[in-house]
Each structure stands twice: as C-alpha cells, then as structure tokens.
Amino acid sequence: MPARGGALMFVTGPREFLAAFGSGRFPVRHAATARGAFLVAPASADLASESAQDNRYMAAAPALDLARAARQHAELARRLGEDVPVLTFPGDPACPDGLFPNNVFATTRGRLIVGRMRHAVRRREAARTDVRGFFRDVLGYAQTDLSPRTDLVAELTGALVIDRARGIGYCGLSERCDEAGARAMHEAFGLGLTFCFALADGEYHTNVVFALLAGRLPLLAADGFRDAAVPAAIAQAYGDAVHLGDAHKRAFAGNAIALAPTRAWLSAVAAASLSPQQRATIARHGFALGEVELDEIEKAGGSLRCCVAEIF
Structure with missing residues (x-):
C-alpha cells in the first residue's frame, strides 16, 4: 500500500505505481540528463572478495589487468566528454571497487548524497575527503x-x-x-514518487x-525482478521498452x-548483445548508441553505468 507524506509517495505494488504514474501529478519538470559526470580511476588489480559474496557478475579471474583497465577507463572518460564535462578522481588501492562511484556518491541539484554501503571495503570509499570537498568547497553543494x-x-x-x-x-x-534505505533515498x-x-x-x-x-525508454531484464508484474508495469507506464533476456543481462546491456x-x-560487449530489433527500438526513441570497450x-562485476556518477 502507498505511504503518503505531503506531495511525496512511496509505493510497493505495480497497481499503486501505475495509478500514481497516471495521476498527472508527476509531469516532466526537470532536465532528464546530467550537467556533468565524475569517474574514479581504477587503482587496484584486486577483485574485492567481500563484494564477490553477493555480486555474481564478478569474473572468476584472480585479478584485473590494471594497465588495460586504466586504458579502457581513460577512453571512457574521453568519450563521455563528448556529451558532458567529465572529471576523474584518482583511485585508492585500498578500495578495489572504487571505480564504481555511483553506488557511493550521487547528486541532486545543489546537493551531494553519500550512500551507506553494505560491505566494509566499500564503506571506505564514502570517507573520501576529496570528493566531499569538491562538491562542498568548489561547487557549493549541501550534503x-x-x-x-x-x-x-x-x-x-x-x-x-x-x-x-x-x-x-x-x-x-x-x-x-x-526498505529503510529505499525510504532514506526517497x-x-x-x-515525488518511489516505486519499491x-x-x-x-x-x-x-x-x-x-x-x-x-526518462523516455526503459531497458528491462524481467528475470531480474522477483515479480514479473513490476517490469511489465514500468514498460506500460512509459509506453514501450527494450526487453532484455538473460544473455543481455550478463553482457551488462541493462547497465546503460x-x-x-x-x-x-x-559497453561494447553490451552493445554487441543487442538484436537489430532492439537497436531499432532505441533509435526510434531518438538515441544513437555510444560504445566503449570495458571488458x-x-x-569487477559492473559496467559502464556503474562507472559514472552524475552531476546535476
């Protein structure tokens, strides 16, 4: 059932979500895409053993080729710079998952948000004073x-x-x-509305x-949701979707x-997994595809979207 607080809504069922989405209370009001982005450079060849406990997408390989990962990451930053200003913070060898900063840092207009990570190895990232200082002292963001x-x-x-x-x-x-974390992020x-x-x-x-x-086109791997009615409701709300199978998901096609x-x-692997029909749907909604080698x-168990922390 929905929990209401003033103009804010937190819902947990597909029917409640569709009713809220279709109510007219949530029109397009803001820019759909970021003003900039920041990345964190890879700095460790190690794969985080703690993260491997609940990330089945991590490779069985004992380590990364750090030089190759760094080259791919630098090329990612360069290519994304075609769309928005991009800055890269240095990595920390003690934080092997630090190259995925979007889990730890995020922004809204004028505000930096710092997350609460499950694993201790990732909680170290939240203590970075340079990221916090950049948003506080350079951009003047609240926190x-x-x-x-x-x-x-x-x-x-x-x-x-x-x-x-x-x-x-x-x-x-x-x-x-x-759920407590979901409500805190809401x-x-x-x-205005969170569907949990x-x-x-x-x-x-x-x-x-x-x-x-x-804010226009969902890419959905239905088998990634416990209730198939959830992705069906999201696709219905937006009027279309690119439906992904298990092979697409494992190629990180949902990490766009x-x-x-x-x-x-x-990523190049994700893009290569898409069928001509899926590519046509993406193009029909006004998107060209940008591809970057990130294999x-x-x-390390994440892909292109995981590397990008948006600046709004």
Missing part, C-alpha cells in the same frame, strides 16, 4: 550523508534508478538496499537489470546510461 547510519543499507544509484525529469525513483531491494533525493520492489534472488543492483534512458538526450552509452573493467 546528505547516509554513511554513518547503521540501521539501513542504501547503495544509491546502483539500487535506485531515477527518472530525473519527473522525480520518480525505482528502487530494487537486495542485500545492497533494504527523502534524500527529494523524489524486490529484485530476483541473486541480483545485487537494480541498474544491472533496468536502465531508463533520459544517457548523459545527453540523444545518445545512450553501453577488463567488467570483470
């Missing part, structure tokens, strides 16, 4: 810090896919985000099974992002 909280898990835009244009969040529950991002649902067993982040391109209204970015980075 909402969830990292000290011990009563929730909230891995930000790994767990939460956001329709920025309408102020609607889609939050998948797993070991990486519980408030921290100032969302369970991911399928074995899924760790929503942004591996669901991408929303510029649009940083400009007319381009969707995917070395993908061994």
Whole structure:
C-alpha cells in the first residue's frame, strides 16, 4: 500500500505505481540528463572478495589487468566528454571497487548524497575527503550523508534508478538496499514518487537489470525482478521498452546510461548483445548508441553505468 507524506509517495505494488504514474501529478519538470559526470580511476588489480559474496557478475579471474583497465577507463572518460564535462578522481588501492562511484556518491541539484554501503571495503570509499570537498568547497553543494547510519543499507544509484525529469525513483531491494534505505533515498533525493520492489534472488543492483534512458525508454531484464508484474508495469507506464533476456543481462546491456538526450552509452560487449530489433527500438526513441570497450573493467562485476556518477 502507498505511504503518503505531503506531495511525496512511496509505493510497493505495480497497481499503486501505475495509478500514481497516471495521476498527472508527476509531469516532466526537470532536465532528464546530467550537467556533468565524475569517474574514479581504477587503482587496484584486486577483485574485492567481500563484494564477490553477493555480486555474481564478478569474473572468476584472480585479478584485473590494471594497465588495460586504466586504458579502457581513460577512453571512457574521453568519450563521455563528448556529451558532458567529465572529471576523474584518482583511485585508492585500498578500495578495489572504487571505480564504481555511483553506488557511493550521487547528486541532486545543489546537493551531494553519500550512500551507506553494505560491505566494509566499500564503506571506505564514502570517507573520501576529496570528493566531499569538491562538491562542498568548489561547487557549493549541501550534503546528505547516509554513511554513518547503521540501521539501513542504501547503495544509491546502483539500487535506485531515477527518472530525473519527473522525480520518480525505482528502487530494487537486495542485500545492497533494504526498505529503510529505499525510504532514506526517497527523502534524500527529494523524489515525488518511489516505486519499491524486490529484485530476483541473486541480483545485487537494480541498474544491472533496468536502465531508463533520459526518462523516455526503459531497458528491462524481467528475470531480474522477483515479480514479473513490476517490469511489465514500468514498460506500460512509459509506453514501450527494450526487453532484455538473460544473455543481455550478463553482457551488462541493462547497465546503460544517457548523459545527453540523444545518445545512450553501453559497453561494447553490451552493445554487441543487442538484436537489430532492439537497436531499432532505441533509435526510434531518438538515441544513437555510444560504445566503449570495458571488458577488463567488467570483470569487477559492473559496467559502464556503474562507472559514472552524475552531476546535476
């Protein structure tokens, strides 16, 4: 049942979501894509053993080829710079998952949000003073810090896919985000509506099974959701979707992002997994495909969208 607080709504069922989405209360009000982005350079060849406990997308390889990962990451930053200004913070060898900063840091207009990570190895990332200082002292952003909280898990835009244009969040529950974390993010991002649902067993982040391109087109892997009615409702709300199978999901085709209204970015492996019909649907909604080689980075269990922290 929906929980209402003033103009804010937090719902947990597909019917309630569709009723809220169709109510006319959440029109397009804001820019759908970011003003900029930041990345964190890979700095460790190690794969985080803690993260491997609940991330089945991590490779069985003992380590990354760090030089190759760094080259791919630098090329990613260069290519994304075609759409928005991009800056790269240095990595920390003690934080092997640090190259996926969107789980730890996120922004709304004028505000930095710091997440509460499940694993200790990732909680180290939240303590970075350079990222916090950049947003506080250079950009003048306020801060909402969830990292000290011990009563929730909230891995930000790994767990939460956001329709920025309408102020609607889609939050998948797993070991990486519980309902308390979902509610805390609902408030921290100032969302008008959050649809909260369970991911399928074995899924760790929503942004591996669901991408929303510029508030217009969902990419959905239905088997990544515990209840198939959830992705069906999301597709119905937006009037169309690119439906992904298990092979697409394992190729990280659901880990996409649009940083400009007319381009969707995917890793080269993810893009290669798409059928001509899927590509045609993406093009019909006004998106060209941008592709970047990230196969070395993908061994760490994330892909292109995981590498990108958006600046709004």
